[in-house]
Amino acid sequence: MKRRTGLAALLSACALGAVSTAWAASPTPPMDSRALEAKFDAQINPAEMGTWLKLLAAEPNHVGSVHDKTNAEWIAAQLKSWGWDARIETFDVLYPTPISESLDLVGGPGAPFKAMLTEPPVPGDQATYTKDALPAYVAFQGDGDVTAPLVYANYGMPDDYLALERMGISVKGKIVITRYGGGWRGLKPLLAQMHGAAGAIIYSDPKDDGYATDDVYPKGPARPPHGFQRGSVADMPIYPGDPLTPGVGSTKGAKRIDRKDALTILKIPCLPISYADAQVLLASLDGPVAPAGWRGSLPITYHVGTGGAGGGQVHLAVKSDWSQKTLYDVIGTLKGSEAPNEWIVRGNHHDGWVMGASDPLSGQVALLAEAKAFGVLAKSGWKPKRTIVYTSWDGEEPMLLGSTEWAETHGDELKAKAVVYINSDSNGRGFLRAEGSHAFQHFVNQVTADVKDPETNVSVRDRLRASLTVRAAEPGANEQARTAGKIAGDPAKDLPIAALGSGSDYSAFLQHLGLPSLDFGYGGEGESGGVYHSLYDDYQHHSTFVDPGFVYDAVLAKTVGRAVMRLADTDLPVQRYGDFADTVSGYLEEVKKLADTTRDAARAQAKLLGSNAYELAADPTQPHRPPTPLTASPPMNFAALDAAVARLKASSAAFDTALAARGEGLSKAQRAKLNAVVRPLDQSLLRPEGLPGRPWYMNMVYAPGRFTGYGAKTLPGVREAIEERRFDDAQKYVGITGQALSAYAGELDKATAIVNGN
């Protein structure tokens, strides 16, 4: 569901991670499994994966569609045929579908004009002639029928509203049009609503994924003029899953809250539109010329609009069917031979917005290829020591429904048994992207050093390393790219992995249950992201532009399959806690720096306000206002976090050292005892109070940002409180986060004691 393209995807693998040095010292995988892995690789058949993808992507497969259920049944049948214990688990969730919707320009230049709101078929691509595609729609918007002046708010992110304020333009009672990009979709109408807007429109600017990025489909991969991006606008940073069952599984008998009390459902109507439609609306605007950073690639002068009678007047109406729909999660199990109650859980969703070829079926066919290969290995005598649980989620697109409801339903069991959750989603040709819990950073480096990149014949890890170093040396490389290149340039060091935010099915596992999680994918070559969540994300597009020959879909299977096998069979923990401690220590430094820059910004602004500089610097012929004064930032006391991080570092070092020295000598019983302590270790990062205003998110290290959505916020209780100038919260969460990290260190000490035979 999350969209990643090009450089962003590539760099995310290197953002903010810590650096480790032990890779060169331990070049072999943690178990002797090379022969087994070669056998596994031999089972991965890209051509067969292509036939699966064609079948699964043959018809629209969104929640509630016929093909969605058919796909689940087919996946379950395949797993069974490969020797898995497979079943479908259903949930009944609130899932609105459109009854009627319209968007018209009813006044101002260009009126009257009616937005198309459907995507035309593409000659030569038979699949696009379907009648069953959802129209332009965003799930969990608020029904309504409003007519109001239009205002353009760029990406619709918090900084954009500050800029509007400086221009003296209010969106109160207006319909806000924003473009996709710059932050998660769901925040755009939410922030519009928070600022008093009556309705919201989101369009895909050609600058961001249309003709400005590449030739448009079918000539190239980019978004054609009438393509639009569907998606969810539920307030996921509050909680994902069924809006009516926060924190519990939406099983038949579950207690449901009233829809009007569901915090995650938007209150204003919202529609996504194409750039062909948006051009007419944007051209109708009056008022100031949009700031330079707000301008897209349409052949018009972008204006902000005054929200008055002189510019575009828009009629927006949306009505939905708010009935419950059924989710079909497929759960397959391959029972462990030695530790059946220790689970390696791996998942990828199967529902799409229309055909969903790249998103999510490219990852789904990797999961299937892995499952089939494990079946073959199992039939030829291999049994995993731990239980392998393969999950094919439904309803990820509307808001991680299938994974969240399943995780909430089976939370206790998962907390008791799960070692790790490994996710994938959209996939394509290009470079490795690996994110997740940092104790697994070294493990990820080991796994990806053993997977060959098909375009270059070096490992996928070495190819990523090369790319990071080259990008850092390009003219105009930014600070982040240069830092990433510096780390990557030392072949003795592991490549850092980035923290997980949200946007795919790992969220409930990592952030609600406290299970270590990993997410893998490939991409960054050939694609433009331009068919994301559109009708045109189909078999022809994926096989022509995103992953011709399904070569990287197969590489994904080899990567994740390898990780699953090693984790299923390892006798000793693969974690290296020093990497986690170093990473958290880096996060703490960032947060302290943030506190300083936040304080400096308030002081600098006060000085500018005091000297009337904003007024003097403004063009008096343009509407302008000085900014609202920032709250002064009190001094903060980081002692509790400093102490906790110091303890974490010491405990991590002690564990890593002990395990390296004495791990191999541990008896089977000692190993079992050790694994029993290590397995639930990350749950000590959970605090029962959760994050301020969103208690569902209990992990004190990793969370999706309240106002970034997909983007991760680390040490979120502290970091976000400083960003939002809730300084009391910030100080409070210094203590709470410190407690979590200390608890974690305490558990680590227990593990170390076991290794040391105490």
Place this chain on the structure above:
Amino acid sequence: MKRRTGLAALLSACALGAVSTAWAASPTPPMDSRALEAKFDAQINPAEMGTWLKLLAAEPNHVGSVHDKTNAEWIAAQLKSWGWDARIETFDVLYPTPISESLDLVGGPGAPFKAMLTEPPVPGDQATYTKDALPAYVAFQGDGDVTAPLVYANYGMPDDYLALERMGISVKGKIVITRYGGGWRGLKPLLAQMHGAAGAIIYSDPKDDGYATDDVYPKGPARPPHGFQRGSVADMPIYPGDPLTPGVGSTKGAKRIDRKDALTILKIPCLPISYADAQVLLASLDGPVAPAGWRGSLPITYHVGTGGAGGGQVHLAVKSDWSQKTLYDVIGTLKGSEAPNEWIVRGNHHDGWVMGASDPLSGQVALLAEAKAFGVLAKSGWKPKRTIVYTSWDGEEPMLLGSTEWAETHGDELKAKAVVYINSDSNGRGFLRAEGSHAFQHFVNQVTADVKDPETNVSVRDRLRASLTVRAAEPGANEQARTAGKIAGDPAKDLPIAALGSGSDYSAFLQHLGLPSLDFGYGGEGESGGVYHSLYDDYQHHSTFVDPGFVYDAVLAKTVGRAVMRLADTDLPVQRYGDFADTVSGYLEEVKKLADTTRDAARAQAKLLGSNAYELAADPTQPHRPPTPLTASPPMNFAALDAAVARLKASSAAFDTALAARGEGLSKAQRAKLNAVVRPLDQSLLRPEGLPGRPWYMNMVYAPGRFTGYGAKTLPGVREAIEERRFDDAQKYVGITGQALSAYAGELDKATAIVNGN
């Protein structure tokens, strides 16, 4: 002639300058002249300036046009009527005018297509219905008639050719299309020629000055679809002025070189075109999608072209009349009462590309207003102590012809008599821009602290200060903006002025004759630069969008007039040499850092080449090549410059201290002696060998960049040699530049001795 808009113009005032602290200590102007200046201000009449501008901009006034001569005669007559000794001085220069020209797409998608090459009139703006406008043309291009495949090279700057090389695309024998921006116009066809191209096209992308920046004319100030930018493509960084008379005035009997031997004339044909025409050509291209930074705002996918038969094939033909044309420089003199042989020279050109309302007539009417006011003051009894020379240049647009030929003709006299050259050119509403010789930095701060900004009622200096501080605090402010803001944020410190490169008439004075020079202007509000060098830069456009009411044209007159009066009447030097020394010291630090980064870049690249990283990082489905290895950079010895700068600092401090302590007590004779030493001081920055490959440029501190054109390069002999990896030259010019600075310090020591009565 030089175009500056918005932020760039504003920040240039603060780039690279050094910081002084004495402003607060010397709040009064260097002479008691407030009453006189108030009287001067009272003579400045914006409405009258508007009538002058309307008259001068009534018809096309490029070199060789009837109205160009008429304007010169009118200006001379005005000066005479105001009591000036005024005359017209003529020069006969090579100046090509178009006989025929055509540009056709003859093959590839979209062919056949014929480019319009003329600018249509605008309903409601009668002036644009002229028949006499020059067509699309760039002066000093090379005539030719070529048909070849088209390749797109972005801005056509050196980095763009490196990128093309990495894509494996050659421009040899091709026609290169580049967009305006990113560097000086003349470098675009020159670099194309250096890379073997057969022809060159330059177009104005709507992203840079068209609809993406503002509404297009006549609704707004931006470039309409069929507007194009004329200009000169002579190789000005080799030498400006008549290509046939380098270094000497093109007077009647002057010796002229053969046209084919003139280094500054391009050898390949070149035309500028509109974005309406360019869209068809660019859409015809095949090959790779243009890199992200190369994409403009046309509603197409930008491709680079392969230069093969599959993409656009273009026929380009230009034929010129290469006869000599006559320049009409107007020279007005107001004789000094005490020191008639000490000259304050002030100039602004009067020729435009078409009507030239903003460029150059907005500055020209400021010059005229000053001249009229001085005439009134003179009639009422004031006589300047020094001689004031007001110059209205012809032929600036084709390549600083009028000023350069005059400066070369009168070089010896100017070196003996001129105190300073003060320039202006295009002007508009907004913020102060002041650039020049850094010994005058404090003087510039004093002058501009006494001119009121009409929009805010603070001084123009304080308004600029406010703007710099606010911009530095905006989200996303870059390093340069933050540094500028930090300096500007301390009201006790002078605002730095930036170094002069080229692009207006100061060049010969500063860089060939070694005279201190200053350049003043206002801008950054309301305009978009979109009519620059087009038919649409006319009275209606200037008075509607650029400077309604001619308010800032009047402010320019008050600013420059004040500077002229103070310099004409001061008994003691206004220079503060510590500012110059500090600035040069900063330049030296930059150059040393450049040497380090240049060395680091070669090492980093060698490492990447050695590890095959470029190949591994490349998309194998796209054409790609590793970069050509950079020359290894030897260690450099900066001792000679370190010693010279140390000496310069010491000598400057000694002079400034002495003058502050004892200046007022000097006798008239001592003052005359002192001025006689100070006046020619900057000529010690000249070295007879000039810069490598361009001996006309003899100033070792200030030059236009060989490959930036208008953009200044400071300590150019060293800096550019490092940039271009001519490391032997770099080391050689460390010595030569050190000699110049030591000579300068030596002259300063003589001045100090006079002040100290030795």
